[in-house]
Amino acid sequence: MTGGYGGTTVVRDLDLRVGSGESLAVLGASGSGKTTVLRMIAGLHPVSAGRILVDGRRVDPLPAQHRGIGLVPQQGALFPHLTVARNVGFGLVPVDPVARWRSRAERAARVREVLELVGLEDRADDRPSRLSGGQQQRVALARALAPGSGLILLDEPFSALDAALRGRVRAEVSALLAESGATSVLVTHDRAEALATADRVAVLIDGRLAQVDTPERLYNHPVSREVAQLAGEVVLLPATADGEVAHTIIGTVPLDTPAHGVGTVLWRPESLSVRRVGPEGHGVCTGVEFVGASTLIRMWFDGTDQSFAVPVSGGEVFEVGARVEVTPLRPAVFHPGASAPG
Template sequence: MNDLQVSGVAKSYGPGTAVLDGLDLTVQGGHLAAVLGPSGCGKTTLLRVIAGFLRADQGTVTIAGRTLAGPGIHLPPERRRIGIVPQEGALFPHLSVARNVAFGLTRTERGARTKRVAEMLDLVGLSGYGNRMPFELSGGQQQRVALARALAPEPHLVLLDEPFSALDSGLRGTVRAEVRAVLQASGATAVLVTHDQQEALSTADAVAVLRDGRVAQCAAPEELYQRPADPWVASFVGDAVFLTGTAEKNTATTILGRIPLVAAPAGLREGLVLLRPEQLHLTDPTTATAEGTVTDVCFFGHDSMVTVTVDGLDQPIDIRAPGPLQVRPGGRIGIRVTGEATLHEVPA
């Protein structure tokens, strides 16, 4: 299998400017992993090191058991069998769609090359588009051609560098789903670099969250969202509600009542209880475990985010509720909690 293994990789751009700091990352063959993190955390540097555009200061990069970078080893990009899909497709404007896809097949016999191009265009749903020029395509179609071009040489790994960022929001979700389906159908191992949390969680088989040049946590999207490693990761991958709580066995006592725990560090009795806004529900005060005053309501169409100042709690909390609501700022409301929470140590 075409597993990617990044071990202890470090990269600096000069004294005091370490970007990657002993980073470790494993991507299982045939899987799509998203690398997610704030600006400056090292996402692009990691991609460039894997691709061979940058030489790592230390550490190793292997794909399918083949060392691409390590002590005394630095294979150039053209020898790494890595396909790259950049942000805006970067198609050659003077070449037809078919010639763009065939660009990396110069050493392939003409008949086999033509067949491979046809296979790739069919795979990305663009059969019959081979004679078109890039300017005749939509943004989403251009990205699919870029993906076909990256997959045509049968690379060991495909790197996607924020490939959907230039698309409008309505098109982005559709193209994202199409690209994921194409990668699954091809069996390719892929790494998606993104700053978009929803994109990472909805697209990838595993999500690696970078912080200060290292992987803070790498897990399946559901695991990452429901069981984050610490409060910082929890807040970065989604909206989070933190309450101080005291744990006893498998529950925690909070100002919102007793909440079952799915995970807690061994020996930790007091800490921060993590809930997601969708776990909090607005209800009649007479049937609630806590009460508060509505301070703000933001309507997003499919749901609303309601900010409530809870009696006895210094900081207001956010509650995600479906659709339009009748509640208004200044109104009194009850709150109840569903589901399980995680307990974390209070950050130093």
């Protein structure tokens, strides 16, 4: 699938399959094309090449209202002058001769059903302004589910919520989607959101699909440095691979897969251990930052411009200027080619 807007191609050669009942997150930086992907599926942007199929039915030639796809936009986009029940029932007005919800009684029953699913049956007569941000997002989800859509698209639906509320609402929405049996596609720039909610994560970089994998494999075995950095904090060091090990500025380290040649090794910061040592230490502590459950020890290495932070949860005290030694707790991932700067 290829597409864009204003004569500009934004998404190129995208080949993506989502299983029935699966939750897929599309993760990417601003401008990567993730929202364009969602809008092409929804029918809000044209597809210049390729096809979109839902349950084996080709939908890309159809207008958005005939695709049978539910959309949860940013901030819910509820009608402030309508009650919760009327917001949810808005999409149930028949739009063609084969619409499922023909009678007023059928539509009312369906509204009650989805409001019970999202736990808001007692707020049916309220206006959106009387609901919390999390409740408004549940109403938006109920509205998307109401027509019986097998596919639900979510466009960064938690971005407007404060940090304390975001995690709880995210978990609630994920549970509701699983309970409904719907297939869902979430687009987000928030890596924690993608890893926490999805069965699989698709990473977009410059409009192209870079990796599609489970959250665990994406985090621990990224296919490139760019994917690694999108999926979480990462430590990158230049290295020369020699079979099952690589030679780096912190010494010879094991690799998770045998490799040869010049490239870069990477770990997640929690896969490294740091301790104070004498003058022989290969790094120096440049900062200490308490972050609650752990303390981040920032350091740089002699003879390079390499610096990074490693979390420490023990009781050892570090001081700026102390010599330190870093030890891997697990084998590194090696990527051949141009090494990391340094």
